Amino acid sequence: MADHAAKAALYDALAESAKALANGRRAELVDVLAQGERSVEELAAEIDQTLANTSQHLQRLLRSGLVQSRREGTRIYYSLASEVVGDLWRTMRRAAQEHVSGLEQLAADYLGDRSKLRTITRDVLRSRLRDGDVVVLDVRPEAEYAAGHIRGAISIPIHDLRSRLGDIPDGAEVVAYCRGPFCVFADEAVRMLSRKGISAARLEDGFPEWNQAHLPVARS
Amino acid sequence: MADHAAKAALYDALAESAKALANGRRAELVDVLAQGERSVEELAAEIDQTLANTSQHLQRLLRSGLVQSRREGTRIYYSLASEVVGDLWRTMRRAAQEHVSGLEQLAADYLGDRSKLRTITRDVLRSRLRDGDVVVLDVRPEAEYAAGHIRGAISIPIHDLRSRLGDIPDGAEVVAYCRGPFCVFADEAVRMLSRKGISAARLEDGFPEWNQAHLPVARS
DNA sequence: GCAATATTCAATGATTCACTTGAATAAAAC
DNA sequence: GTTTTATTCAAGTGAATCATTGAATATTGC
Structure with a gap:
């Protein structure tokens, strides 16, 4: 018989990809990154946040594996890790559109x-x-x-x-x-x-x- | 020019559907509910949690709009709100499989x-x-x-x-x-x-x- | 009405999260 | 080698989240 703790740990890990997107600022970041790679500074301007805060959100996304980064000189460019991440964002948006109450008004x-x-x-x-x-x-x-x-x-x-x-x-x-x-x-x-x-x-x-x-x- | 606060509020709302799934126990619940409706008691047994805790997670899902509930006598049955929620769960799982490190080992x-x-x-x-x-x-x-x-x-x-x-x-x-x-x-x-x-x-x-x-x- | 059952509510403590501020790196330009 | 620019780190604060406990509520069967 399988172990409860192992099952819990597995589903915790599966929930990690949701946790990565479970924040309005990170959702905005992914929405922008779905257009192509961008530097931290540009992304901070897009989501109207400080550089430090944006950097921290990006590192959270990086740790989740949903985005990747590369250095070019003094800049660091972030991008989505794969097509699947874009799929995830779009599916999430669709679920919110159908089910999150009050969304129409906010839109x-x-x-x-x-x-x-x-x-x-x-x-x-x-x-x-x-x-x-x-x-x-x-x-x-x-x-x-x-x-x-x-x-x-x-x-x-x-x-x-x-x-x-x-x-x-x-x-x-x-x-x-x-x-x-x-x-x-x-x-x-x-x-x-x-x-x-x-x-x-x-x-x-x-x-x-x-x-x-x-x-x-x-x-x- | 559009208002920063309004944009933030909109993306916060979009992130709500991710927040609903951003917990291992709720992910387990959705995985079970994808098979069909179940009572609170059954669900608590499935995810190896207390009734109170399971009930609270279900109510969180209910508030997010991703699940619905109906009363039948003394029991309350929960079910997914629509096909989209199943899609969301499967897409999330796929994203985790591709990108969350350590998942293979946990599996x-x-x-x-x-x-x-x-x-x-x-x-x-x-x-x-x-x-x-x-x-x-x-x-x-x-x-x-x-x-x-x-x-x-x-x-x-x-x-x-x-x-x-x-x-x-x-x-x-x-x-x-x-x-x-x-x-x-x-x-x-x-x-x-x-x-x-x-x-x-x-x-x-x-x-x-x-x-x-x-x-x-x-x-x- | 009264007891039994299924579910929810309310209060608690431990943990994590989001954002701020100011300092620390790392590469490039001078 | 010092300065500049882009990014990250570290510490601190208030808020949200999660699991636990025990009490409260609603429906059913008597």
């Missing part, structure tokens, strides 16, 4: 009213891409676009969008996307473009989900 | 040496089932078999196996399965059958994975 508080925001699904965008009657706009930071983007997309980081509206081809409809369903960049882009009289919609989720669905991507 | 400590244990995959079992040259043996408790099992499987709970060896048809090879990859029941069954000279192997994972893959199942 609305952060993202604002999305009811007037036109969104399209991956499948629709895919067929529109084949028809060629759409401009796909990646509004994430340059580095994330460089690490991987929807094939055919043009890059205009959200902070440059106002001054680079001229870069968007005339006539075609724009589909903006960013990091995922809870990323504000694409929302802001669609609102700005609509105000300027440009027809725009947002992709319902972001690049990691597109990539995970094995749809056409490009790099650099 | 070996609990399960013993599996190297001499023949295992077969879902796909292989599926085609062997079509050929009809295999006896599929469900060694979970009766209630779990009743809640759902591999179509064509016979039920002999592991604790009854020794006295019911006669129920196993002669000649055919046996494939035993139970709750999942870290469940000991099927291991014990295969070892016992092998000692008795009956050719036996274990399915590499359990009923929830079979069901999730939309392979043929039956109820009652």
Whole structure:
């Protein structure tokens, strides 16, 4: 007959991967890292935390095995350890969306009213891409676009969008996307473009989900 | 520009589903509940904990929304809130298997040496089932078999196996399965059958994975 | 109504966690 | 070799978590 203590220890270890994600700041870190590797300093800015605190969260993730790090000169870059970690984050997000009460309200508080925001699904965008009657706009930071983007997309980081509206081809409809369903960049882009009289919609989720669905991507 | 506090609150809420699973005892509970609904008393016995402690963990899961409960007379039955929760548990387990260091050793400590244990995959079992040259043996408790099992499987709970060896048809090879990859029941069954000279192997994972893959199942 | 059973509640102490602050490293630039 | 920059370490504080204990509650059967 098997030992109770050994069973407990095994399930404790299985729960380690959940513990790693069981914190809002670490969830934010994983969400950003799902776009590609980043330095500690950049990550601290992304999650609005001190360097020391961010470093400690990253080391917790490192100890859990879900992320890895490499040194390049004076900087240390962190990245997800594998595809499975992205799967875990997305599944966790989906479970929270379906079951955590109050989440819709919190999303609305952060993202604002999305009811007037036109969104399209991956499948629709895919067929529109084949028809060629759409401009796909990646509004994430340059580095994330460089690490991987929807094939055919043009890059205009959200902070440059106002001054680079001229870069968007005339006539075609724009589909903006960013990091995922809870990323504000694409929302802001669609609102700005609509105000300027440009027809725009947002992709319902972001690049990691597109990539995970094995749809056409490009790099650099 | 979006508010930092609102973003933090949103990601805190997303992390709630991870927090719910971020404990070895709750992971065990979800693993058992993935087989079907159970009463508090039964669950406490499964995870070798006091009633009070088990009840508190179940209420934590309830608050997270990942499980639901219903009263029947004096008993309260808990069950997973949806398929997504099973997905979350399996994805988490996979992430831990790939990335949590020391997990293999802990599994070996609990399960013993599996190297001499023949295992077969879902796909292989599926085609062997079509050929009809295999006896599929469900060694979970009766209630779990009743809640759902591999179509064509016979039920002999592991604790009854020794006295019911006669129920196993002669000649055919046996494939035993139970709750999942870290469940000991099927291991014990295969070892016992092998000692008795009956050719036996274990399915590499359990009923929830079979069901999730939309392979043929039956109820009652 | 009263006793029995299943579950939950409430209070406790030990442990871990999240964040802050200020000091310590380690590589690169001068 | 000293300074600069990016990251980590170490110590401290308040809050949350976990298992334990014993009491409280709700439903059933009498």
